[in-house]
Amino acid sequence: MSISTTPHINSLLSLIGTLDLDEVLQRFVDEACQTTGAPYGALSVLDNRGETSAFYYHGMSETHAEAIGHPPVGRGIIGRIPIDDGIIINDLASSPYFTGFPPRHARMSTFLGVPVRVHEQVYGRLYLCDKPGGFTPRDLQELQFLAAVAAVAVENSRLYLQARDAERWTRVSQQVTTTLLEGAEEEDALLLITQLIRSVAEADTALMILPSVGESWACEFADGALTDGLVGTVFPPNGRAMTVLREGQGLLVDSMQRAQTMRVSALAQFGPALYAPLIARGTPFGVLLLLRLPGCEEFTRESLALAESVASQAALALELASARHAQDMATLLDERTRIGEDLHDLAIQQLFATGMALSRIRDRLLAGDDVTAEEQTQALEGALASVDDSVKQIRSIVHKLRDPDPTVVLVERLRRETSLARHALGFAPSLVLELDGTPLLDDETDAEAADVFDGLVGADRADDVVAVVREALSNAARHAHASSVLVRVSVSSGPGGNVRVSVSDDGAGLDPSQTRRSGLDNLASRARRHRGSLSIGRSDESGLELTWCVPLS
Numbered sequence: 001m002s003i004s005t006t007p008h009i010n011s012l013l014s015l016i017g018t019l020d021l022d023e024v025l026q027r028f029v030d031e032a033c034q035t036t037g038a039p040y041g042a043l044s045v046l047d048n049r050g051e052t053s054a055f056y057y058h059g060m061s062e063t064h065a066e067a068i069g070h071p072p073v074g075r076g077i078i079g080r081i082p083i084d085d086g087i088i089i090n091d092l093a094s095s096p097y098f099t100g101f102p103p104r105h106a107r108m109s110t111f112l113g114v115p116v117r118v119h120e121q122v123y124g125r126l127y128l129c130d131k132p133g134g135f136t137p138r139d140l141q142e143l144q145f146l147a148a149v150a151a152v153a154v155e156n157s158r159l160y161l162q163a164r165d166a167e168r169w170t171r172v173s174q175q176v177t178t179t180l181l182e183g184a185e186e187e188d189a190l191l192l193i194t195q196l197i198r199s200v201a202e203a204d205t206a207l208m209i210l211p212s213v214g215e216s217w218a219c220e221f222a223d224g225a226l227t228d229g230l231v232g233t234v235f236p237p238n239g240r241a242m243t244v245l246r247e248g249q250g251l252l253v254d255s256m257q258r259a260q261t262m263r264v265s266a267l268a269q270f271g272p273a274l275y276a277p278l279i280a281r282g283t284p285f286g287v288l289l290l291l292r293l294p295g296c297e298e299f300t301r302e303s304l305a306l307a308e309s310v311a312s313q314a315a316l317a318l319e320l321a322s323a324r325h326a327q328d329m330a331t332l333l334d335e336r337t338r339i340g341e342d343l344h345d346l347a348i349q350q351l352f353a354t355g356m357a358l359s360r361i362r363d364r365l366l367a368g369d370d371v372t373a374e375e376q377t378q379a380l381e382g383a384l385a386s387v388d389d390s391v392k393q394i395r396s397i398v399h400k401l402r403d404p405d406p407t408v409v410l411v412e413r414l415r416r417e418t419s420l421a422r423h424a425l426g427f428a429p430s431l432v433l434e435l436d437g438t439p440l441l442d443d444e445t446d447a448e449a450a451d452v453f454d455g456l457v458g459a460d461r462a463d464d465v466v467a468v469v470r471e472a473l474s475n476a477a478r479h480a481h482a483s484s485v486l487v488r489v490s491v492s493s494g495p496g497g498n499v500r501v502s503v504s505d506d507g508a509g510l511d512p513s514q515t516r517r518s519g520l521d522n523l524a525s526r527a528r529r530h531r532g533s534l535s536i537g538r539s540d541e542s543g544l545e546l547t548w549c550v551p552l553s
Contacts, residue, residue, distance in 0.1 A: 016149065021157040026056045028150045029126070033058045035146065036139045038128035040108060043116070043150075044078065045124040047298055048254055054297075060106070076100075077111060081125050086114035086144055090134035110134050116147045118154050126150070162302050165200075169306040172200045173313045175426065188478055193314050194221045194288070201303060203290040205270065209241050210286040217242065217287070225293065226269055239263045241287045244275040250308045251275040252301070257294050267291070274299040276307040280315035354386040409454040410462040411440065414469060418487055421473040429473060429485035436492055456491050456552055457499050464526040465489060465501055468548045471523055472503035475546075480507030482543055497552040498532070506541035523548060 018024050025043055033041040040059040047053040080097045081087055089111040092098045101107060112135040113127035126147055128135070176193050190208055198206030205224035212218035212234065222230040235241045244251050253259060253273040262268050271294035278285040288311050290299065361379045364371050411433060418431045433440040435453045457465060469487055476485050482505035490500045523546075524534045532550025539545035 016153050016156060018153065019157050019160045021154065021161070022056075024153045024157060025054075025124075025150070028146060028153070029056045029058045032126060032128060032143060032146050035142050036112070036128055036131060036135065038112070038131040038135075038139075040106070040129040041127070043124050043126045046122060078113065078125055078127060081113040081115055081127065083115055083117075083122050086112065086140045088112050088135045088137070088140055106130075112139055112143060114140070114143045114147045116150050116154070118151045118158075123151065123154060165302065166306060168200045169310055172196045173310045176310070176314050190286075191221050191223070192478065194223045197288060197307065197310060198223050198290065201274070201290050201299070201307060203274070203299075204293045204296070205291040207289040207291070208286055209235055209289060217245075219289075220286075224291075230266055233264060233266055235287075236263045240275055241289060244277050245279070245284050245287050248277055248279050250277065250304045250311075252299055252304055254298050255294065256291070270294065271296050272298040274304055274307055276304070276311040278311045278315035280312065280319045283315075283319065285315045285319070351387065351390050354383045354390075357386075358383050409450060410457055410465065411450040411453055413462070413466050414487075414489060417466060417469050417473065421477065421485075425473070425477045425482070425485060427483070427485075429476075429487055432486065432488045434488070434490040436494075437490075452493075453491050456493055456497065458552075461499060461530060461550060461552070464530070464550070465499060465548075467526060468501045468523050468546075469503065471520075472501075472546045475520075476503065476505045476507065476544075480505045480544060482507030484541070491552075493552075498549055499552060501548040502545060504539035504541065504545035505543040506539070507543040 018027075025045070029041045029043050033039065038059075040057075042055065042057040044052045045054040045056075077089065077092070077095060077097045089095045089098075090109075092109055092111055095111075108129040110131050111127065111129055112131070113125060115122045116124045116126050126143065128139075128143065131139070176189075176196060190210070194206045194208045197203075203224065205222070205226060207219045207227075207230060208221040209217050210220040212220075215237075217235050219230050219233045219235070240251055240253070251274070253275075256262065256267045256270040256273050259268075267273070270291040272292045274290040276288045276290070278288060288307065290307065292299070357379060361371065361376065414433065415431060418429050422428045433453065435449055435456075438449075440449055440453060454462065469489070473485065473487070476482055485503065485505045488500075488502040488504075490502075492498055492500075520534070520536070527534045527548055527550055530550035532548070535547045537545055537547075
């Protein structure tokens with residue numbers, strides 16, 4: 001049989017370049033029926049257990065297929081299709097392998113079946129039924145050829161999906177690492193890891209299992225379907241999750257529902273599962289458990305390898321973030337020690353000396369010594385000067401705490417905040433600075449306007465403005481899922497002047513399930529301190545808009 005004389009070959013060859021697997025398999029079933037003249041055909045795709053995981057059919061309406069119910073399980077005549085050849089039965093009723101039709105299934109008399117093999121493994125079974133006059137050896141040859149073409153198309157589609165998935169997993173890995181290293185809170189980072197990996201793995205549910213009380217490990221974060229009651233579930237030391245953690249190797253389970261041993265009963269409601277350990281340089285951080293609902297496609301070895309890689313990268317980023325936090329704490333303690341020494345050596349010692357001088361005058365007065373008015377005046381003036389000097393020293397110390405680079409004007413600090421937010425958001429937020437309604441541009445001609453802008457706001461309010469922008473951008477990165485963010489800081493001078501900060505996005509708005517509001521509470525407190533206001537509402541882009549406004553006087 002030559003390709004040029006085989007019906008529909010041109011259209012079949014065009015399918016080899018088609019990357020949508022469902023479309024490829026359905027069209028192959030259609031082409032098989034058209035090539036052989038069979039009115040009915042079907043392709044049963046097999047899972048790792050040899051069960052039907054997907055079913056494609058021709059010659060039957062959707063209503064009829066739904067009435068029949070589940071697809072054939074492949075234990076009768078379908079299961080007799082050889083793994084390396086085909087089978088022709090032109091009298092089904094007389095075949096010893098025929099076990100009958102399912103209820104409401106059309107009665108058929110002839111049968112032709114071949115395996116679809118990918119890399120020498122049976123990927124599925126392609127079979128046709130009820131051809132008038134019966135099937136011929138030529139029909140078998142044509143069907144075997146079609147099955148070979150189908151195998152090539154399936155492999156092409158698999159390679160494409162693997163490349164696409166690898167790219168998506170790489171982006172998730174980069175996003176997770178960037179989020180952790182930019183200083184996100186560990187709780188927020190772990191929840192983000194759980195959500196992102198569930199999405200990229202196309203799982204229905206994701207659980208993050210972390211160290212709990214004592215030696216136990218429990219689910220700390222759950223995202224997706226059927227998660228009610230899963231948070232707080234303790235995982236036994238001899239279960240799959242802890243085995244994965246001890247051995248440092250991921251694990252695939254074809255169905256939790258069918259598992260012979262189930263130590264965590266809440267997981268029995270799920271189907272396929274994937275366990276990936278979070279281990280960095282031999283230190284276990286946790287286990288990521290991905291789950292799909294019963295009947296869904298199983299996780300692949302390729303998905304497991306990608307999940308292990310991303311989990312390992314996330315664990316390393318967690319370790320680095322933890323080390324950086326420890327370093328920050330050490331720096332903070334050193335800074336506190338330095339501040340304590342400055343206060344002790346400068347302000348406190350001076351105040352102590354002032355107290356001693358006043359105490360001597362008091363003792364002389366109580367003892368009835370003759371203390372002239374001039375002596376009393378000199379002592380009081382010296383004490384006041386000393387106290388004033390101490391206050392200046394304390395103010396200097398406090399001022400140094402405000403910002404590591406106090407010489408940087410507000411305009412540059414705001415530009416720096418929006419630039420740093422690029423990594424967390426995945427894009428650059430827009431920044432608009434306005435002075436009395438006139439935008440400040442990024443060139444030297446606006447240097448004078450920038451100085452006026454900075455001078456009107458003042459050092460105290462400038463710190464609050466930067467804090468508001470930082471917190472709003474952080475919230476947008478963690479919760480909004482936005483594609484654009486606009487930061488607008490407007491200063492109006494004159495009577496009734498104020499500074500107004502507005503941060504708006506086109507994302508999902510405020511999540512009602514998010515109960516933690518400490519960041520927003522801090523911003524509200526900063527507004528009240530200046531007799532200002534904080535409001536949150538819908539933006540023009542149907543996202544979230546945060547507005548913080550305080551008077552300048």
